[in-house]
Amino acid sequence: MLSSKMLALLSVLLLSSHVLPLVQSTSCDDKTEYLYDQTCCKKCKPGEYVLENCKYQSATQCATCGNGFFTNDYNSYFNWCPDCRTCTKDHMTYKKNCTTTSNAVCTCVEGYRCTDSDCQACEKIQTATVPSAITTTIPPTHDIMWISVSLCCACVCVCVLLTCFLLISRNARQYGWIMPASPDKSNSGSSQCTEEEEVPMPVQEMCGKTEKLEDV
Numbered sequence: 008m009l010s011s012k013m014l015a016l017l018s019v020l021l022l023s024s025h026v027l028p029l030v031q032s033t034s035c036d037d038k039t040e041y042l043y044d045q046t047c048c049k050k051c052k053p054g055e056y057v058l059e060n061c062k063y064q065s066a067t068q069c070a071t072c073g074n075g076f077f078t079n080d081y082n083s084y085f086n087w088c089p090d091c092r093t094c095t096k097d098h099m100t101y102k103k104n105c106t107t108t109s110n111a112v113c114t115c116v117e118g119y120r121c122t123d124s125d126c127q128a129c130e131k132i133q134t135a136t137v138p139s140a141i142t143t144t145i146p147p148t149h150d151i152m153w154i155s156v157s158l159c160c161a162c163v164c165v166c167v168l169l170t171c172f173l174l175i176s177r178n179a180r181q182y183g184w185i186m187p188a189s190p191d192k193s194n195s196g197s198s199q200c201t202e203e204e205e206v207p208m209p210v211q212e213m214c215g216k217t218e219k220l221e222d223v
């Protein structure tokens with residue numbers, strides 16, 4: 008009998024020690040009340056602020072936020088309201104004007120977009136034609152480069168060919184491929200022509216002609 012009484016007492020003590028502080032801490036409704044001077048005061052509703060904290064047998068006194076200020080929830084702001092947001096940055100405008108119960112919402116003017124979800128800044132919208140213009144302007148520069156390179160190569164080739172041709176023609180003149188008539192006239196032509204069997208066709212023909220002329 009004694010042991011059961013003791014257990015009951017102990018359980019009551021344990022319960023009270025755990026439950027009593029919980030009851031005290033949850034005595035104020037966090038949504039609509041706040042603890043002031045060990046009393047639960049009523050919070051002020053959105054659009055208002057606390058002018059006077061509640062006292063014994065007198066409720067909280069609230070006042071409406073002034074122009075340019077707002078409260079968007081039940082609050083215990085004492086003698087102040089938060090500032091409304093201003094949308095005065097470059098290319099920025101109001102999506103929603105500020106009211107006593109809601110903050111202003113910013114957006115960007117046409118042709119601009121917000122840089123983040125909070126619209127802290129506006130940036131110019133890059134139109135679809137701009138990137139395509141960039142991509143189309145790059146290939147022509149490559150084309151021009153390749154065209155100029157190939158032109159240079161062509162010029163160099165032409166120069167090389169010209170110099171080769173000049174050198175060949177000079178050498179040909181020295182060996183008498185082009186002007187065979189002058190040595191033929193000075194010497195007895197028939198013997199020379201027969202000796203040089205490696206001489207190309209035109210010279211042989213010329214030699215033949217001179218021989219015929221001499222014979223006639």
Ligand SMILES: *[C@@H]1O[C@H](CO)[C@@H](O)[C@H](O)[C@H]1NC(C)=O
Binds near residue numbers: 101103104
């Ligand atoms: C905000 O208020 C101004 C006048 O103060 C008005 O011209 C404008 O249209 C309003 N903007 C919005 C988004 O309600």
